[in-house]
Structure formats: structure tokens, C-alpha cells
Amino acid sequence: MIKINLSKGLLISMLFCLTSVVLAQPGKSQQALKPNEQRYRLWYNKPAANWNEALPIGNGHIGGMVFGNVVQERIQLNEGTIWGGGPNNNLDSAAAPHLTEVRSLLTQKKYAEAQQVANKYLGPKGNSGMPYQLAGNLYIQFPGHEEVTRYSRDLDIAKAVATVSYTYKNVEYKREYFTSFTDNVLLVRLTANKPRMVSCQINLQSPLKQRLTATNNDLILAGSGSDHENQQSKIRFNIIARTKIVGGGSTTDSSGIRVQNADTALIYLSIATNFVNYKDVSAQPYQRALKFLDAAYKKRFNELCRAHLKYYQAYFNRVHLNLGTLNNSQPTDVRIQKFATSRDPQLAELYFQFGRYLLISSSQPSSQPANLQGIWNGELKGPWDSKYTVNINTEMNYWPSEVTQLTELNAPLFNMIGELAETGKSSAKVMYGARGWMLHHNTDIWRVTGVVDGAFWGLWPTANAWLCQHLWEHYLFTGDRKFLQQYYPVMKGAAQYFIDVLQKEPDHGWLVVSPSVSPEHEYIGGRNAVSVTAGATMDNQLVFGLFSNLINASTVLNTDQTFADTLKTLRDKLPPMQVGQYGQLQEWLNDLDSKTDNHRHVSHLYGLFPGSQISPFRQPQLFTAARNSLIYRGDVSTGWSMAWKINLWARLLDGNHAYKLIKDQISPVSKQSGGTYPNLFDAHPPFQIDGNFGCTSGIAEMLLQSHDGAIYLLPALPDEWEQGSISGLMARGGFKIGIQWRNHRIYKLSVYSTLGGQCRLRSNQMLNVKTLKTARGNNTNPYFKTDRISKPVLKIPAMQLAYNQPESWLYDLHTQPGKTYTFLIK
Structure with missing residues (x-):
């Protein structure tokens, strides 16, 4: 047991996050979970010491960062339409x-x-755009909980639920958090394994201009966005918190909500703004927030959780990746520290799915697009205003x-x-x-x-x-x-x-x-x-x-x-496209590149990825020049730049180099380059979410490509991924692909065709299956049409751009819409 010494002022403050020190011993929930339940779980044995250790939850509209502090919990709140300024064009x-x-x-x-x-x-x-801003914080104070054991906090990205658990004076406490996709509220459930043990005080706070009031059992924060660069604030918002108590009681006034001796305490929280669209801010935020809250409050926690889970997993469960034996016995931050020197391919698998979790949680059909921080920003004026940087970052999302x-x-x-x-x-x-x-x-x-x-x-x-x-x-x-x-x-x-x-x-x-x-x-x-x-x-x-x-x-x-x-x-x-004096793909019209240039942007390689204008089979000289450019640029860079390079090395069919960059990216943040924060957020630094999304894309590109006239199976498989499986990846032309491999060779393949038509497959091994015919001529499937590009201008002899094209085989399969084709490969 470790004692936490706190001043009286810190105990009662609702404005600051308390960082607690607890035992490194995993909680009971960590020990009891089955292996499959561990696979997609981020977990830690201490509370978040800062924002980059807190765990993200979100539903596209509401975002929350859960810190997991014992005495004073903090959930930092965002809403996707709280921005500075108002309608304008610069x-x-x-x-x-x-x-x-x-x-x-x-x-x-x-x-x-x-x-x-x-x-x-x-x-x-006039201005350089308006900043995306935080809504505020939900604070939950638990008086006396200074000494705890068996502490654990986690985020289950298979369920989109965060949890904190610990033992205090022989009572086991548990907190559960999620942002409902179906009811658009943030839910917190506080429980203990003994009756009448849940007592806390709940408050709302915002650094923006705000006013706190209470009506009946509701705690209401009314706020507004900031004026910025000569643009007057037009955004108005409301946060409403309401509790539902089992056993015990609660009281609400403008100083907060007090819960006394409850068996269970539920916190329902809604957020809404007056934003309608980019030129209309005429909505009524309080009525909007109240409507969400009233509808959700009629439902029980388990009912809300089931609906939330069903909605979320309809997205998340579409893709399954298995890269090896699960090794989740150590906290996630420790796994990040050891990843570069250990054999832990399942952490790359977790990172892949974490990117999908973040996209589901920050971009929903009725929400705003994911911005530079997705939906999670803890500052009045976030890094680069948390805007939409459309020269790479928004697209990478x-x-x-x-x-x-x-x-x-x-x-x-x-x-x-x-x-x-x-x-x-x-x-x-x-x-x-x-x-x-x-x-x-x-x-x-x-x-x-x-x-x-x-x-x-x-x-x-x-x-x-x-x-x-x-x-x-x-x-x-x-x-x-x-x-x-x-x-x-x-x-x-x-x-x-x-x-x-x-x-x-x-x-x-x-x-x-x-x-x-x-x-x-x-x-x-x-x-x-x-x-x-x-x-x-x-x-x-x-x-x-x-x-x-x-x-x-x-x-x-x-x-x-x-x-x-x-x-x-x-x-x-x-x-x-031109090949310059160093055998590089030129970045500018004139040959001005430097072999020592390690700039984070590799913009001239757009044609390789995400474009499809450079092919090892159609333009081997350009392909080699693009590779030379990437070598000269180097690996060390910001987090999002390393993510882009993972995709580029995958397109260059070099799985080992792509995986080396994955290891570089999933490493502790350093002053020299980006990396990954303890909560798996990508670091520019500071946090930029595009690196998370870019790495997820890069892993997919290592396993499946479909841009170059055919569906390329395992085009950039690294040595460390000796065996594994992937199901649910989509290829152009509406083909859903499943692959299982061992010893780096495919032994089972499935193709589901949504649109029908010819499915052309490329493989680095011979596929001895009678129903797969050796491909002849151009692919007749119109979704695989490749555009002819002009012949490159070379500043060096073509022979110096020789490329050893990998041996591969092409096969055709005629498909019908709605049918699945499964092959066992000898």
C-alpha cells in the first residue's frame, strides 16, 4: 500500500487534475480477463499523469479524455462544433x-x-482560421480515497468502454465510462462491491467564458467559444449533468452534485451547441442538450450500453487481424517502451485496431470530420488550432x-x-x-x-x-x-x-x-x-x-x-515526372534536391502513395527513383511523417523497412522525432491523430494493395510476421479479402465479391488452385483501369535505375455479386 499525501486545498479543488501514485500490481479485473478479452485492451497500473496518458472515448460528437485519478477524477470534455469565431471567409x-x-x-x-x-x-x-476548442471538464471527487491498492485503468477498444478499478479500505470500487453512439450522451457508472459505499461530489468547469447554474436535479454549464483574430465568438454551448442514484441520495445546486452513501451512481452528461452549419449558428443549445439528456435518462445503464455496443461493434468487428501470440501481461506504456527491441507483433495489431477505434469515435455520419486532433483537444487553442490541415493531415485521417x-x-x-x-x-x-x-x-x-x-x-x-x-x-x-x-x-x-x-x-x-x-x-x-x-x-x-x-x-x-x-x-x-542527378524523383521542376534533406514532408512521393501513378511493373525507373528519394529523406521524423513513410515503403514492397518504421513510430516520444505517447496517441510532437490513422493505413497496405491493376496479396509482409491472418480488408472493385498465412506463405484465401466481375489477384507465391486461371492481357474489370502517364525525364542513364522486380504470379477469377470464394492453397 502506498499513501498519497494531499493538501486540503487539492482535495477540494475542482479545477485541477490530481495525479495519484498507486501500486504497480494489476487489479483484479486484469487478472480475471480471458485472453480474447485482453487482445484489444489498453491498460495501466497508475492514473494518467498528464493529458497524453489519459484515455480517449468519443462518439463523433462528444469526446472525453478519462484520467483515472483516484481522489479526483477528471474527464476532459470536447464537442465537435465548439470553435472560436464565427461564420467568415478570409x-x-x-x-x-x-x-x-x-x-x-x-x-x-x-x-x-x-x-x-x-x-x-x-x-x-483578416485571420488564419479559427481554433477548435475544449468544452471543459467533468470532475468527480472521492473524499478520503488517498490510499488504494490493486489499481487498474483500461480502455477496451473492442467495446469502446473505459474502466477504472481499485480497492480502498477492503472495498472494491469500479468506474465505467462510455460515450453513447446511439443516445449521444456520456455515461459514467460508479459502483462498489459493498452497499452504501459510493459517495462523491460532481462538478463541471470550463476555461471558456461560462456560467454554472442548477435547475431541479440538473447541473448546467452555459459557455461560449473564444473571440479570435478579429472574429467575434458566435458559438454558444451547454453541458448538462444529471445523476441517477440507487440507494443513498443526492443533492444538486450551483456548486455541484453531491452523492451520499449510494449503492450505484450514474452520471448522464449531454453537450450541444448552436451550430447548424458553417453559415448558420441559430440553434438553441440548451434545448438540444436537454432533449438528448431527457431521452437517455429514461433508459437504464445496461440498456444504453447494449445499444452503444451493438452500434459500435457493427463497425469495429468488420476487420480482424491476428499477428501472433498475445502478450498483454505488462501495461501498455511498458510495451511501448520495449517494442523496438522486443518481439511483440501483437502491439502493432493493437495499434492498427486503435486507429480504427479512433476513426469510429471521432468521425460519424452526422458529425464534423476528424480534425488535427480527431475530436480530442485539451486546450483553448490547440496545436496548430486543431484545424483541418489539407496539405496531408486531413487526408491522412x-x-x-x-x-x-x-x-x-x-x-x-x-x-x-x-x-x-x-x-x-x-x-x-x-x-x-x-x-x-x-x-x-x-x-x-x-x-x-x-x-x-x-x-x-x-x-x-x-x-x-x-x-x-x-x-x-x-x-x-x-x-x-x-x-x-x-x-x-x-x-x-x-x-x-x-x-x-x-x-x-x-x-x-x-x-x-x-x-x-x-x-x-x-x-x-x-x-x-x-x-x-x-x-x-x-x-x-x-x-x-x-x-x-x-x-x-x-x-x-x-x-x-x-x-x-x-x-x-x-x-x-x-x-x-523527372529523375534528377542523384537518381531521385525530383521534388521541383528544376533539379534542386539535396541528398542530405530530411524534411518531414515527402510531397513529391504523392504519386506513389496515396496516388497510384508510380508502379514497379509499369514504371520501374520512376519506382526506383521514388525509392531513392525516400532513402535520402531518412526514417527519423515527426510521427505523422513516419506513418506516411510506412505506407510508402509498403508500396515499395519492402515489408521489413515498413515494419522498422512501425517500430520507430511505436516508441516513446523523443525530442529528435515523433513517436507514441503512453495512451497510444501519435506524437508529432505534440499529439496529432493523423499519425495513428496513417499507421493503420500502412499496416493495411502491407497486407493488401489494389491500386495497380490487380489485388496484391501480402505485398509487403515483414519477416517478423511469420504467421497470422487478416479478414475484412476491402479492395477496389468491391472485393472483401481474407488471408491466412504461415511461414510467410498463404494457405487459405477468401474473396467476397460485392459487385461481381473479374477479380485479378497478384501473389508472391504460386497459387495452385484449379479455379484460379493464369491471367492474360489487361484486367477487364473497369475499377482496375490504370492511367497511362508520360514517360519520365531522366537526368542519369536508365541503366542506373535498374530495379529487381519481385517474382509474382497473376490469376483471374470470375465472380458473381454476393458470392464468397474460398481457396485452400497447397
Whole structure:
């Protein structure tokens, strides 16, 4: 037993989180759980010492961070629509002549001068977007609980329920927490194994402007978002807490809720705002919150929990991954510390599923998209305002959505893209004199589309093309023609913008995006660093992909052929990818790369992943050049950058290197690079959720790929994953795949076809099955059409870019919709 010494002030304070020290001995619940119940469980033998050790729960709307402190529990609260400021768009009506000047200077190769003009005239006007903010905190104080034993706290991501348990004076206490997906309330159940032992005080607090009142049995916090960068706060919100007591009693006033000598205490909490959409904040937050609370309060805890579990597991249970023997005898933070030097592949499996848990919990069909911190932010002004950084991070959040069968959770992203296609018309017209729509590298809940954070980072007008890639990918995975028809005008509007703004560069006559940047990177360093450029490789790839997707979409929908022909003509005039003096894929139009560059962004490799423009089978020279670029860039980086590199090494068919990066990422955070916090949150540092989602995507890419004309089975299996199984991963064309392997060889394969048609499989081993026919010619399945790209420009002899293509075999299987095909492989 360890005694915790606390001052009287700390015992009564409802404003600060108490960090407790308890025994390292696992609690009774830890010992009693069966192995399968342990598989998806994060657990710890002490409370959270800080926010990055607290455990996340969420339902897309309400987010909670559970600290698990013994004397004073803290659940930090978020609601997805609590943002600073109000409806606005940060357009620069004076930008047009300065854009023309920058283009002219770039044409003349006066790069430093172009940067100076951009910095002076093309930075943010009015504001750089509004911050996502916390709602506040729910505090639960347990007087006297200073000395405890058998402490354990956990998060079961198979159930989306967090638990704290401990023994105090021979009484076993338990706390359970979840955010109901079906009833939109946060639930806390407090119990003990002896009657009349639950006594506590409950309070609400917010660092935002707030007022605390009590009505009947409800504790009500009314708050508002912050004013920010000349934008007046328009968000109003209410948090309502209400208890249901079994045995004992409770009283409520403006100082809090007091529970005395109960058998069980239930806390029901709802949060709502006045947000309707990006231009409407006319809702009544108190009435909204009260409606949720009243409806949930009529239901018992077990009834709410069952409905919550059924809803959640309908998503979570779609994919099962087994990478080896479970080793969960040590707390999760200890496993993270040892992962790099131990053989614990199941931790990678847990991390994979934790990413899926986070996406389910932060992005629901009726919610806002997952932002830079998902839905969990503990600050008034979170890192980078917790906005939507659309030059990689927002997109990375949704990389696992299609392949790990969470396709419905894209709805918030698609809704935001549709809204940006509206607000982005103004920035296209006012700033660039163009049709269609566009935005720069950042946006927020108000869907701003102007330059954010200064021209050095923010003068990047290509986010519309990247966002539209998600629309096309959704079609390729689902075959949903109605969806494609609905969003075709959005994709077309993005293409119209580029038709109007592409500039002819003087040396080759190529059409390029100018001005732009290769996100957040410079090609001239030093005190007067230069980022602004024309024809960055990533921009060329993005515009090529957008035009190609629209050309294909016009064929699918049998529409707009004249427009498609225009895009074909323009696409042929885009710059080809170029291989530079070091055998690297060039990042810029000119050969300006450095072999010692270890910048976190690897934007020029978009064409390798998440794009599909670089193939070992169709463009081996580009493939080798992309590999060289990644080697030069190095492994050590921020958390999200390492996650991107996992996907890239998977696409490079190097499973061991991908797994090495997984080990780098799932390691304690260091000052030199990112890593993973004790609660499995990814660290930039600080916390950015995109690294979690990116790693989940990367593991999926190691096990299944479907972008290159066929479904590639186990394309990047590392040596340490000698045996295992995966079921439920989705491939383009609507194929659901299950694979079991031992000794790195597939011995069982299942294919479920949702859409029918030819299923072409690629394998690194011969599949001796009579019903699988050796593939001939091009894949006839329209979802696997590969676009021809221009021949690369090489600065070195082609022979120096030799690539030893892995031996693989191609097979075809004709499928019917709704049928499963199972094969035992000898």
C-alpha cells in the first residue's frame, strides 16, 4: 500500500487534475480477463499523469479524455462544433495583381524576389482560421480515497468502454465510462462491491467564458467559444449533468452534485451547441442538450450500453487481424517502451485496431470530420488550432476508411468537401480570377479558403485536387454510381479552376500550377528561404490525377465527353515526372534536391502513395527513383511523417523497412522525432491523430494493395510476421479479402465479391488452385483501369535505375455479386 499525501486545498479543488501514485500490481479485473478479452485492451497500473496518458472515448460528437485519478477524477470534455469565431471567409480581394507579379518573377527565375513579394502581399488577410476548442471538464471527487491498492485503468477498444478499478479500505470500487453512439450522451457508472459505499461530489468547469447554474436535479454549464483574430465568438454551448442514484441520495445546486452513501451512481452528461452549419449558428443549445439528456435518462445503464455496443461493434468487428501470440501481461506504456527491441507483433495489431477505434469515435455520419486532433483537444487553442490541415493531415485521417471497411465514416469529409466547393468559389474568383473552386493548405469549421499561416506555407492552391481524390476512391471501392453522380460537379469545379489558372512555363511549354509550394518545404534554405515555386512535382501529380479521374468518371456516367476531351488535351501538357542527378524523383521542376534533406514532408512521393501513378511493373525507373528519394529523406521524423513513410515503403514492397518504421513510430516520444505517447496517441510532437490513422493505413497496405491493376496479396509482409491472418480488408472493385498465412506463405484465401466481375489477384507465391486461371492481357474489370502517364525525364542513364522486380504470379477469377470464394492453397 502506498499513501498519497494531499493538501486540503487539492482535495477540494475542482479545477485541477490530481495525479495519484498507486501500486504497480494489476487489479483484479486484469487478472480475471480471458485472453480474447485482453487482445484489444489498453491498460495501466497508475492514473494518467498528464493529458497524453489519459484515455480517449468519443462518439463523433462528444469526446472525453478519462484520467483515472483516484481522489479526483477528471474527464476532459470536447464537442465537435465548439470553435472560436464565427461564420467568415478570409479572402484577399487585393491578391490578383500580386499573384501575377509572383508568376512573372518565377518565370524569370527570380526566386528570392518572388518569395519576398509573396511574403509581403499574399499572406493571410483578416485571420488564419479559427481554433477548435475544449468544452471543459467533468470532475468527480472521492473524499478520503488517498490510499488504494490493486489499481487498474483500461480502455477496451473492442467495446469502446473505459474502466477504472481499485480497492480502498477492503472495498472494491469500479468506474465505467462510455460515450453513447446511439443516445449521444456520456455515461459514467460508479459502483462498489459493498452497499452504501459510493459517495462523491460532481462538478463541471470550463476555461471558456461560462456560467454554472442548477435547475431541479440538473447541473448546467452555459459557455461560449473564444473571440479570435478579429472574429467575434458566435458559438454558444451547454453541458448538462444529471445523476441517477440507487440507494443513498443526492443533492444538486450551483456548486455541484453531491452523492451520499449510494449503492450505484450514474452520471448522464449531454453537450450541444448552436451550430447548424458553417453559415448558420441559430440553434438553441440548451434545448438540444436537454432533449438528448431527457431521452437517455429514461433508459437504464445496461440498456444504453447494449445499444452503444451493438452500434459500435457493427463497425469495429468488420476487420480482424491476428499477428501472433498475445502478450498483454505488462501495461501498455511498458510495451511501448520495449517494442523496438522486443518481439511483440501483437502491439502493432493493437495499434492498427486503435486507429480504427479512433476513426469510429471521432468521425460519424452526422458529425464534423476528424480534425488535427480527431475530436480530442485539451486546450483553448490547440496545436496548430486543431484545424483541418489539407496539405496531408486531413487526408491522412481518412486513409484507413475504405480499406478497413469504415466507408460510411467518410460522410463528414465528403460533406466538408461539398461545403468547400461552395466557399471556395469566392477564393477562385476573387483571388485567382478563375471558375470553379479552390482552397489553400488549411481550413476550419467555417470552411475558410484563403491563405493561412503566411505565404511560405500557405500559398498552396492544390488542396481541392487532393480532396477530390477521396471522392473517386470511394467510387472505386464501392461502385456507388449515385455517389459519383452527386459529387461529379464538385470534381468538375476543381478541374475548371485548374483549366483557368495553369500557366505555360518557358523552357518546355509545360502547363504548371504557379505560384505554389511543395508543402511546407523550401528549395533555397537559409535566412531568406524560398518555398514559392512553379510546377512542383506534387502539384503536377495532383492535377494529373484529378483530370484522369474526371475523364474516367465521364465515361462511367456517360456524360460531359467534350469536357473530358479538353482535360485529355491539357493532361498531355502537364510536366512529366523527372529523375534528377542523384537518381531521385525530383521534388521541383528544376533539379534542386539535396541528398542530405530530411524534411518531414515527402510531397513529391504523392504519386506513389496515396496516388497510384508510380508502379514497379509499369514504371520501374520512376519506382526506383521514388525509392531513392525516400532513402535520402531518412526514417527519423515527426510521427505523422513516419506513418506516411510506412505506407510508402509498403508500396515499395519492402515489408521489413515498413515494419522498422512501425517500430520507430511505436516508441516513446523523443525530442529528435515523433513517436507514441503512453495512451497510444501519435506524437508529432505534440499529439496529432493523423499519425495513428496513417499507421493503420500502412499496416493495411502491407497486407493488401489494389491500386495497380490487380489485388496484391501480402505485398509487403515483414519477416517478423511469420504467421497470422487478416479478414475484412476491402479492395477496389468491391472485393472483401481474407488471408491466412504461415511461414510467410498463404494457405487459405477468401474473396467476397460485392459487385461481381473479374477479380485479378497478384501473389508472391504460386497459387495452385484449379479455379484460379493464369491471367492474360489487361484486367477487364473497369475499377482496375490504370492511367497511362508520360514517360519520365531522366537526368542519369536508365541503366542506373535498374530495379529487381519481385517474382509474382497473376490469376483471374470470375465472380458473381454476393458470392464468397474460398481457396485452400497447397
